[in-house]
Amino acid sequence: MLIKGVPASPGIVAGKAFVLKSEALAIPKYKIPQKEITLEIKRYMDALARTRKELAGIQKKVETELGESYPDIFSAHLLILDDPTLREKTIKIIEENNINAEYAVAQVLEKIGKTFSNIADNYLRERAQDFKDVGKRILKNLLGKKEETLANLNDKVIIVAHDLSPSETAQMDKKNVLGFATDVGGRTSHTAIMARSLTIPAVVGLGDITQKVENGENIVIDGHEGVVVTNPQKSTLARYLKKRKLLAVLEKKLNKLKKAPAQTTDGHRISLMANIEMPKEVDLLERYGAEGVGLYRTEFFFLNRGDIPSEEEQFQAYKYVAERIYPLPVVIRTLDLGGDKFASILETPKEINPFLGWRAIRFCLARPDIFKTQLRAILRASMYGKVSIMYPLISALQELRQANKILEEVKRELKKDKKEFSKDIKVGAMIETPSAAITADLLAGEVNFFSIGTNDLIQYAMAVDRINEKIAYLYQPASPAVLRFIKHIIDSGHRKGVKIAVCGEIAGDINLTLMLLGLGVDELSMGPVAIPEVKQIIRSVSIEEARKIAEKAMSFDSTEKVVSYLKSVKEPLKLLYKKS
Numbered sequence: 419m420l421i422k423g424v425p426a427s428p429g430i431v432a433g434k435a436f437v438l439k440s441e442a443l444a445i446p447k448y449k450i451p452q453k454e455i456t457l458e459i460k461r462y463m464d465a466l467a468r469t470r471k472e473l474a475g476i477q478k479k480v481e482t483e484l485g486e487s488y489p490d491i492f493s494a495h496l497l498i499l500d501d502p503t504l505r506e507k508t509i510k511i512i513e514e515n516n517i518n519a520e521y522a523v524a525q526v527l528e529k530i531g532k533t534f535s536n537i538a539d540n541y542l543r544e545r546a547q548d549f550k551d552v553g554k555r556i557l558k559n560l561l562g563k564k565e566e567t568l569a570n571l572n573d574k575v576i577i578v579a580h581d582l583s584p585s586e587t588a589q590m591d592k593k594n595v596l597g598f599a600t601d602v603g604g605r606t607s608h609t610a611i612m613a614r615s616l617t618i619p620a621v622v623g624l625g626d627i628t629q630k631v632e633n634g635e636n637i638v639i640d641g642h643e644g645v646v647v648t649n650p651q652k653s654t655l656a657r658y659l660k661k662r663k664l665l666a667v668l669e670k671k672l673n674k675l676k677k678a679p680a681q682t683t684d685g686h687r688i689s690l691m692a693n694i695e696m697p698k699e700v701d702l703l704e705r706y707g708a709e710g711v712g713l714y715r716t717e718f719f720f721l722n723r724g725d726i727p728s729e730e731e732q733f734q735a736y737k738y739v740a741e742r743i744y745p746l747p748v749v750i751r752t753l754d755l756g757g758d759k760f761a762s763i764l765e766t767p768k769e770i771n772p773f774l775g776w777r778a779i780r781f782c783l784a785r786p787d788i789f790k791t792q793l794r795a796i797l798r799a800s801m802y803g804k805v806s807i808m809y810p811l812i813s814a815l816q817e818l819r820q821a822n823k824i825l826e827e828v829k830r831e832l833k834k835d836k837k838e839f840s841k842d843i844k845v846g847a848m849i850e851t852p853s854a855a856i857t858a859d860l861l862a863g864e865v866n867f868f869s870i871g872t873n874d875l876i877q878y879a880m881a882v883d884r885i886n887e888k889i890a891y892l893y894q895p896a897s898p899a900v901l902r903f904i905k906h907i908i909d910s911g912h913r914k915g916v917k918i919a920v921c922g923e924i925a926g927d928i929n930l931t932l933m934l935l936g937l938g939v940d941e942l943s944m945g946p947v948a949i950p951e952v953k954q955i956i957r958s959v960s961i962e963e964a965r966k967i968a969e970k971a972m973s974f975d976s977t978e979k980v981v982s983y984l985k986s987v988k989e990p991l992k993l994l995y996k997k998s
């Protein structure tokens with residue numbers, strides 16, 4: 419059986435499934451005599467204390483194993499544990515109903531769970547998982563149950579679970595884990611982030627894989643395609659193993675290009691950069707031959723936590739990246755919260771149209787306290803490497819000028835505070851709204867570079883919500899509309915001497931590489947694993963050929979024609995395997 423999910427971390431593995439059944443805890447219900455109520459509350463408080471100790475222990479383990487720069491999920495868990503609502507509501511139920519602590523905790527958790535499940539927001543729904551994780555831990559401690567653990571796996575297995583809580587992943591015996599497959603989750607869920615960070619192949623959002631797979635059953639997971647095959651026939655298994663082999667051969671071949679430039683056969687050169695979300699991911703640059711970080715999404719700092727990160731904390735992270743990759747450059751994007759990236763700490767109100775709402779630079783301009791703190795941290799970090807600043811979701815010249823004005827203010831304040839920063843720090847704007855695209859000539863006067871954020875540009879250009887599955891068929895990167903926008907941005911920018919990067923997902927799509935090259939991009943920034951393949955494609959053509967291909971592709975009147983032309987004119991897959 420083939421089950422389709424969301425590709426979360428690349429790689430193909432075959433092996434035995436280890437199904438982590440998340441057992442439903444049997445919650446006892448019994449009366450507590452009035453005179454023993456204080457004792458029952460103490461029993462509850464003791465369980466909280468034990469839970470706190472456990473969480474602090476895991477937090478430490480994660481810090482040691484994954485580095486301090488990893489998002490501090492467990493601080494959020496500790497905050498939940500200390501949440502007065504959780505504590506006080508439980509105690510109130512115990513006192514008012516003369517009922518045992520387990521039952522009271524379960525009631526409070528059920529109520530919180532219901533509130534969360536009615537919320538449409540992905541990030542918030544994922545936070546509900548944090549509550550469940552903490553709640554289960556408290557209940558286990560009350561019930562005196564031992565934790566089911568992945569700490570002592572005897573064989574190499576593929577973990578199949580409903581969802582992997584951060585604490586489960588953290589305690590896992592990683593040398594015996596071949597891959598993950600989970601029922602729930604998206605590309606930004608904890609499991610996906612952890613899997614990428616540990617470079618373990620993973621597929622998430624598989625629906626009910628835990629119901630379909632038995633413990634010990636053979637399964638294959640393909641983290642490139644986002645599929646899981648259960649109980650594969652010999653021929654299927656052979657096909658996947660062959661694909662893995664081919665990928666390994668290809669990887670080996672492409673590995674040799676690690677130090678080679680992304681240069682066409684006639685010497686036209688562009689830069690291939692990495693998109694990162696976590697400081698720790700800079701380790702992948704060297705492995706895939708990235709020439710720097712073209713997009714550092716800083717939002718992850720603000721998610722999954724209960725407080726706003728201080729200037730010092732942000733400075734340390736930005737400095738770590740800048741210093742670690744020097745002399746390679748890093749483009750740090752200022753906060754792009756809102757839309758589907760919701761951070762509860764910022765208390766942004768719920769909106770009907772979040773993607774058209776109070777997000778990204780709009781939010782930052784309205785909250786100069788948060789914006790300035792981040793700019794100070796970035797500017798200070800610029801002393802330790804080659805740092806550029808980039809604003810997300812610019813939609814008008816005025817907005818860009820306002821952001822630059824605040825940047826100048828921050829520079830003046832830093833000077834006054836005798837804090838150093840690089841004098842020639844470059845500033846860029848993301849072009850991801852139709853209004854920015856169409857006025858690119860105006861915006862070009864205020865920045866050193868543009869980076870085209872096609873993930874958003876496509877959704878705004880086509881009026882298609884990028885996370886709505888029902889209309890996903892309209893989300894077409896190669897549509898004549900999107901291509902015309904991209905061409906217009908590149909031409910307008912170049913006329914004003916501004917460098918043009920593309921940092922949306924299409925930058926790593928080998929079917930579109932020649933198109934983007936031919937249109938004249940100067941830089942492509944992508945998930946680092948895609949770099950070797952894109953480089954190989956670039957190295958197999960001349961710039962003249964690429965220009966002709968782009969010109970021809972621009973002449974078609976439908977996405978289908980563009981796509982089939984780009985697939986056939988210089989078959990990308992063939993180019994990958996071509997001798998070079």
Ligand code: PEP
Pocket residue numbers: 713715754850870871872873874875921922923
């Ligand atoms: C984009 O919109 O293309 C982009 C790179 O930014 P994000 O995906 O973070 O919105």
Ligand code: MG
Pocket residue numbers: 810850871873874
């Ligand atoms: Mg964007």
